[in-house]
Amino acid sequence: MSESPEVLKPLKTWSHLAKNRRRPSEYEITSVRLHTSMNNPDKPWEMDTNLHMNQWYLKYRNHSPLRLEDWDTYRDPDAIVYRTYNIMQDGQETYVKSLLDQFNEREHDKAIDTEWVGKLAILYTPARYVFHALQMSSAYLAQIAPASTITNCSTFQGADSHRWLTHTAYRTYELSLTHPDAGFGQNERKHWEEDEAWQGFRELTEKAMIAWDWGESFCAINLVLKPAVEAAILHQLGEAGRHSSDTLLGMLCDNQCRDSERHMRWSKALVELALENSENKAVLTDWMDKWMPLGINAVEKYCAALPDSAEAISNAKAALEKSRENLGV
Amino acid sequence: MAMIERTEWYDLLRATNWTPKYVTEDELFPEEMSGHRGIPIEDWETYDEPYKVTYPEYVEIQREKDAGAYSVKAALARDKFLERADPGWISILQAHYGALALAEYGAIVGEARMARFSKAPGNRNMATFGMMDETRHAQLQLFFPHANCKLDRKWDWAHKALHTNEWAALAGRHFFEDIIHSRDAISMGIMLTFAFETGFTNMQFLGLAADAAEAGDHTFSSLISSIQTDESRHAQQGGPMVKLLVEKGMKADAQRLIDIAFWRSWKLFSVLTGPMMDYYTPMEHRSQSFKEFMQEWIVGQFERSILDMGLDKPWYWDQFLRDLDETHHGMHLGVWYWRPTVWWNPRAGVNPDEREWLEEKYPGWNDTFGKCWDVIIDNLVNDRVEQTLPETLPLVCNMSNIPIVGTPADGWNVKDYPLKYKDRLYHFGSEPDRWCFEQEPERYADHLSFVDRFLAGMMEPMDLSGALKYMSLAPGEIGEDAYGLAWADIYKEMAHKKAG
Numbered sequence: 027m028s029e030s031p032e033v034l035k036p037l038k039t040w041s042h043l044a045k046n047r048r049r050p051s052e053y054e055i056t057s058v059r060l061h062t063s064m065n066n067p068d069k070p071w072e073m074d075t076n077l078h079m080n081q082w083y084l085k086y087r088n089h090s091p092l093r094l095e096d097w098d099t100y101r102d103p104d105a106i107v108y109r110t111y112n113i114m115q116d117g118q119e120t121y122v123k124s125l126l127d128q129f130n131e132r133e134h135d136k137a138i139d140t141e142w143v144g145k146l147a148i149l150y151t152p153a154r155y156v157f158h159a160l161q162m163s164s165a166y167l168a169q170i171a172p173a174s175t176i177t178n179c180s181t182f183q184g185a186d187s188h189r190w191l192t193h194t195a196y197r198t199y200e201l202s203l204t205h206p207d208a209g210f211g212q213n214e215r216k217h218w219e220e221d222e223a224w225q226g227f228r229e230l231t232e233k234a235m236i237a238w239d240w241g242e243s244f245c246a247i248n249l250v251l252k253p254a255v256e257a258a259i260l261h262q263l264g265e266a267g268r269h270s271s272d273t274l275l276g277m278l279c280d281n282q283c284r285d286s287e288r289h290m291r292w293s294k295a296l297v298e299l300a301l302e303n304s305e306n307k308a309v310l311t312d313w314m315d316k317w318m319p320l321g322i323n324a325v326e327k328y329c330a331a332l333p334d335s336a337e338a339i340s341n342a343k344a345a346l347e348k349s350r351e352n353l354g355v
Numbered sequence: 356m357a358m359i360e361r362t363e364w365y366d367l368l369r370a371t372n373w374t375p376k377y378v379t380e381d382e383l384f385p386e387e388m389s390g391h392r393g394i395p396i397e398d399w400e401t402y403d404e405p406y407k408v409t410y411p412e413y414v415e416i417q418r419e420k421d422a423g424a425y426s427v428k429a430a431l432a433r434d435k436f437l438e439r440a441d442p443g444w445i446s447i448l449q450a451h452y453g454a455l456a457l458a459e460y461g462a463i464v465g466e467a468r469m470a471r472f473s474k475a476p477g478n479r480n481m482a483t484f485g486m487m488d489e490t491r492h493a494q495l496q497l498f499f500p501h502a503n504c505k506l507d508r509k510w511d512w513a514h515k516a517l518h519t520n521e522w523a524a525l526a527g528r529h530f531f532e533d534i535i536h537s538r539d540a541i542s543m544g545i546m547l548t549f550a551f552e553t554g555f556t557n558m559q560f561l562g563l564a565a566d567a568a569e570a571g572d573h574t575f576s577s578l579i580s581s582i583q584t585d586e587s588r589h590a591q592q593g594g595p596m597v598k599l600l601v602e603k604g605m606k607a608d609a610q611r612l613i614d615i616a617f618w619r620s621w622k623l624f625s626v627l628t629g630p631m632m633d634y635y636t637p638m639e640h641r642s643q644s645f646k647e648f649m650q651e652w653i654v655g656q657f658e659r660s661i662l663d664m665g666l667d668k669p670w671y672w673d674q675f676l677r678d679l680d681e682t683h684h685g686m687h688l689g690v691w692y693w694r695p696t697v698w699w700n701p702r703a704g705v706n707p708d709e710r711e712w713l714e715e716k717y718p719g720w721n722d723t724f725g726k727c728w729d730v731i732i733d734n735l736v737n738d739r740v741e742q743t744l745p746e747t748l749p750l751v752c753n754m755s756n757i758p759i760v761g762t763p764a765d766g767w768n769v770k771d772y773p774l775k776y777k778d779r780l781y782h783f784g785s786e787p788d789r790w791c792f793e794q795e796p797e798r799y800a801d802h803l804s805f806v807d808r809f810l811a812g813m814m815e816p817m818d819l820s821g822a823l824k825y826m827s828l829a830p831g832e833i834g835e836d837a838y839g840l841a842w843a844d845i846y847k848e849m850a851h852k853k854a855g
């Protein structure tokens with residue numbers, strides 16, 4: 027104890043942030059370097075090395091082909107913390123509530139034509155399955171991500187996905203009140219499992235959900251499935267709604283797009299960070315080559331069932347391809 | 356606004372299981388991650404979360420809660436409570452934040468495990484909010500202590516502690532990673548939410564909040580009681596799991612998980628919360644003794660909740676009740692003696708009036724633990740401080756990873772409970788600790804306790820200085836007596852008077 031007589035002085039911030047010149051933000055103070063399981067590269071958890079869970083994390087996280095010296099340097103470009111997330115989303119929910127309320131007051135659901143009601147039952151309300159799958163997959167990414175700043179983005183993304191599920195469940199029930207014979211609240215699972223329109227999304231979703239490598243999971247879910255959902259459902263379905271006098275659906279989808287665009291911002295930032303290691307380019311490109319065809323197939327099959335399908339398909343495909351282009355992998 | 360009642364459409368939020376076609380159900384829910392135990396998915400769909408909340412309700416309620424907690428902090432920032440707080444109280448805060456801020460963050464992994472791998476849709480939704488809750492708890496308990504970094508280097512440990520190999524941090528990680536991170540969704544759901552959060556977080560977050568209010572630390576009091584409102588919601592996820600397992604004839608499985616998690620929680624609290632409540636909190640601010648809090652929050656409540664589930668009291672229940680009088684006194688003695696090895700300043704808490712309080716709350720204290728303190732006090736009175744400081748390390752339990760202690764009556768009754776497993780000799784602090792190991796030896800087998808690491812030469816040099824280095828404890832961070840030993844002056848005066 028007498029060897030180092032120098033007594034450590036108090037710092038202005040956490041020791042791990044003290045070398046930075048700028049005063050740390052609330053985001054940095056509360057979000058950075060919070061996973062302890064990355065400290066020992068050979069043993070994520072303080073248990074026997076051969077325990078299944080240690081092996082799972084070694085295989086799918088520590089030994090992922092996607093490598094970077096320090097993933098903890100990742101920063102969410104929106105710098106969201108729990109506190110600001112709730113302020114932001116409580117505001118958005120107040121807006122959505124007022125949308126639902128106002129359209130309800132104007133008896134919106136009575137005014138939509140029978141043909142579109144049929145489309146909603148097949149193409150809109152079953153979306154709760156894919157939204158919930160996004161919720162589950164975001165939870166996987168949250169538990170397997172190598173940095174707390176990535177986990178946090180995934181946690182908020184999971185909550186947002188549950189948000190979309192909630193809007194959809196609410197609308198499903200509301201539509202069933204005006205259109206009791208259209209199968210709302212009854213047939214969604216059947217459509218999701220059997221209707222041709224959903225089978226591309228279902229295949230992509232199921233396969234992406236078991237891509238256990240954290241990097242591949244991120245690629246399949248955030249860089250392919252989510253952009254496909256945004257292109258085909260949030261944009262093309264929303265747009266089709268507008269052309270079928272379902273303005274409410276268009277506005278709901280627009281609001282969810284705010285979340286979706288934020289998810290793409292953090293995803294793009296993570297790709298950019300990963301590319302700081304040039305070896306990751308090939309890794310990411312291989313994964314994108316593997317998953318993109320499933321994404322294209324998903325939007326094609328889904329959009330084929332929309333009115334004005336030819337235009338919907340080409341728009342959605344173009345959007346999905348553009349999204350990959352923007353990522354540079 | 357005329358929104359449709361939640362009860363009308365809530366079930367649609369839980370109609371989210373489907374039959375996979377492009378992968379198998381077992382691939383989607385691997386047993387080692389999911390812990391469905393072969394119970395058909397339709398049965399998991401009957402899971403009914405006792406506490407229901409929807410997304411819009413959640414973000415609104417939580418925004419309001421945060422507004423409350425942060426505004427109390429802002430309003431009291433000028434109050435400079437810490438400048439006049441008892442040093443023992445500051446030690447409580449530093450120990451609390453260091454042990455818990457990142458552990459709360461780790462709990463996200465557990466909630467996420469349920470949100471992804473539970474076959475019960477209602478559980479997955481509530482766990483999604485659980486992930487959010489634990490994000491809140493970590494961020495609040497980092498943001499609040501961060502403001503104090505400039506006062507003393509020990510505050511850095513709110514973020515740093517669990518990243519280090521400091522022995523208490525190691526014990527904390529071993530515990531949390533056993534019951535949370537390394538378990539399937541259902542096992543961890545039962546161990547974390549049912550066995551740990553239902554009772555023990557009440558102890559830490561409501562019991563301590565009561566003491567904090569007494570001590571005038573309204574910022575901390577409002578912070579941790581606000582956190583507990585989330586805990587009491589997401590702690591309810593485990594109950595329906597236990598119920599289903601019991602219905603399916605898997606009572607023994609559920610019972611075993613609870614018995615392990617409960618014992619391990621108790622041991623952690625005996626070293627962390629026990630000393631805080633009975634020794635660190637200034638006597639006039641103690642709302643109840645640790646034992647009384649335990650009896651209220653754990654014994655009464657937990658006992659009822661397990662019996663309600665059709666389970667039995669853990670097999671070691673009588674020993675646990677007896678240990679309520681003893682274990683944490685031994686832990687406190689050990690932590691104070693090995694004070695250079697912790698990141699806070701232990702407060703001895705054994706002035707004459709405090710000893711009277713201890714004797715009243717724990718009859719026989721003076722004849723047992725008091726005698727050890729007599730020796731320490733005698734050394735301090737006679738200026739032999741070095742004899743109140745450690746040169747070696749204590750024997751450490753291979754399960755709890757905390758020192759093996761006993762009651763010093765007629766000589767120490769410290770007893771080692773050894774076990775030989777595959778040529779290695781393991782040491783345990785009690786029969787239940789050894790029992791935990793025996794339930795699944797392969798889960799723990801190659802783990803090295805702090806002392807195992809020392810003996811394996813992982814700390815250089817092989818003495819206390821090497822151990823401190825291994826623990827990342829440098830001067831300015833290492834613990835000292837909370838009062839710089841000034842509390843012993845009263846005994847010096849007494850000795851002086853006696854002699855004079």
Ligand SMILES: [Fe+2]
Pocket residue numbers: 459462488489492586
């Ligand atoms: Fe918590």
Ligand SMILES: [Fe+2]
Pocket residue numbers: 462489552586589
């Ligand atoms: Fe919790």
